[in-house]
Amino acid sequence: MAVKKAALTVIKSDAAISGKHRTSAQNLTQVPNYPKKLVIYQLAASPFWWVRYYADGKILRRSTKETDKRRAFAFAKDFYDEVNYRQRQGYVLNSRAGFEQCANAVIEQQDAKVQRKEMSEMMQQNDKYRLHKEVLPYFREYDLKNIDYFVIEGFINKLGKDKLTPPTISNYVGLVRKILSYAQRKGFIQAVPQIPKVKKVDAPRGWFTPRQYYQLWKCAGALVGETWEVRKWTNAKGEEESFVCERQTEKPKRATALSKKIAASKLMRRVQMTADLYNLIVFMKNSFIRPTDIKWMQHKHVEAIRGEHTYLRLSLPTSKKHDKPIVTMEKAVAVYERQRAMYYSEDKKENQAKPDDYVFLPEYSKKDKRGNALTSLQRQFGVVLSKTGLETGARGEERTLYSLRHTCIMYRLLYGDGVDLLTLARNARTSPEMIDRFYASHLEGEMNIGLLQSKRNKMKKPTD
Incomplete structure (x- = not known):
């Protein structure tokens, strides 16, 4: 308490x-x-x-x-x-010199770091979200001196009950550590308390086999223009679960199992399916990018290269401390041009793509609304996953929009001819270690049986 x-x-x-x-x-x-x-x-x-x-x-x-x-x-x-x-x-004597005051001071310090380019704006936004979502509601009423190992352990247990993953919990605890460290530097507490360790268990997202990928984009294309509903209902076991169904515009002439289920459910949201998602599925599978890159990608970041090889050079904003350009597969060029043609007519000067226009869902033109654009695409993708029954992988791993990035990297590991891990990692803006832990973890010996059974050609004896 x-x-x-x-x-x-x-x-x-x-x-x-x-x-x-x-x-x-x-x-x-x-x-x-x-x-x-x-x-x-x-x-x-x-x-x-x-x-x-x-x-x-x-x-x-x-x-x-x-x-x-x-x-x-x-x-x-x-x-x-x-x-x-x-x-x-010179410290204040009232309760404002507590956890919340220190938390706000940490956020102000990080704002300054963002201005100095010492910290990414995305990391700062994530910390602000964590602070107001879970950290302040839990710690606001605690005296700084009363926050110890067991109080923090209670916080960790609470996040676990909310079904947050260990890596996510670790991020929340890291923010608490920052705040307590600030409190120590200001003299509000003598020492930062011992903090429980959160054991990180790697949980790679699922990827899609070629057959599953075909199902995805075919389904996404068929649903363009439709409105689907996400509904919540209570099953026979008394458990709440959600399901998707096409928007009901007319009352059915006769009752069916689905109509009865809909009548007993509660509407959570309506999702308008767009051609942007159809193009995005193909684009992400061929470009190595993260979903957050989609949120900020503008036409000025994209350059089509045609020569011995055809590809896009994506000079995207820095993400996870990586700022090097990404080069795509050839298919991404045609998809990008198709996406651009949906919104612009390049033969008319008054309707050409401007450098600062966003590539996907450009109608969300304001910077503070780009999060809504990504949310819309994620929700559309959720409908497609539900419709195709591909929400989880064979081992129960969760599939999200991020799984398309995993699919892109997995296809290079499986079907690329001599692609080395370092080149792949740098182009995907990650590290070889992360490739091994989170992407190549899906690889099995049978997937590359040809390589395992291959033999080197016998070396010829040197001649005089």
Whole structure:
């Protein structure tokens, strides 16, 4: 249970306390050999002694958590020393000098790092999201001094119950560590508490075999222009689950199993299927890019190269500290041109693609709306996965839009002729280690049986 409003809580006067908690002159006890402003007292609603001290024009109070008067005196003396130390250091004395204040200060510091190009804007946005989504709601009411190993462990357990993956939990804990480190540097706590380790278990996303990939883009093409609904219902076991169905514009003439299921369900969202997704599926399978690259990719980042080899050179914004251009497979060129032709007529000057126009779903033209563009594509892809029954892989691994990047890399590992791991990793803006852990982990010996059974040609004996 969180410790409510820790630190040095400020009250205007005893009269500000409700009648249930009001103190009186009869039960105020001065701490011996200390200033008269330092007293302990009891409240009708609490079994513990409380300490009160007047400093900087404020009345500061805190529960001693002690029922013994002698130990309450000892606590009051420590409280007095703490208040004076904070005054000497110029620290604020009220509860604002707590976890939330330190968290906001960390975010401000990181904003400055983004300006200096020492930190990516994406990492900063992720930290802001984590802070307001889970971190502040859990830690806001804790006294910084009361945050220890077990409090953080409780936070980790809470995230686990919310079904977050170990890598995601580790990111949340990393943000908590940053905030506590800042609190230590400011002198709010003496040391950063020991933090539980979150064991990271690699969970590679699923990829698509050629047959499954064919199913995906064929289905995506067939659904263009349709509106599908994501609905939630309670199954026979009493468990909530979601399903997708085509939007019902008319009431069916006769009841069917599906119509009964729809009637008993609740609408979560409607999803408009677009040709952008159809093109995106092919583009990602041939370009090595991440879904977040799609969000920010503009026409100025794309250059078509035609020569001995035909490909796109993608000079995308920095992602995960990688800034080198990506070169695509030849098929990506035709897909890009098809996508551009959907929105622009290159033979008309007034309707040509501008460098700053976004490639996919360009109607989301404002920077702060590009997240909505990616969400729309992800939701459309979710409908296609549900419709084709490809939500999970053979081993139960989850499939998302990111799985198309995995598919692209897997196809190079399986079908590329002599592609070395370093070249592949650099072009995909990752490391050989990550390729091995998250992409090549799907490789099995049988997939490259020809290579395993191949033999070198016998070397000819040198002749004079």
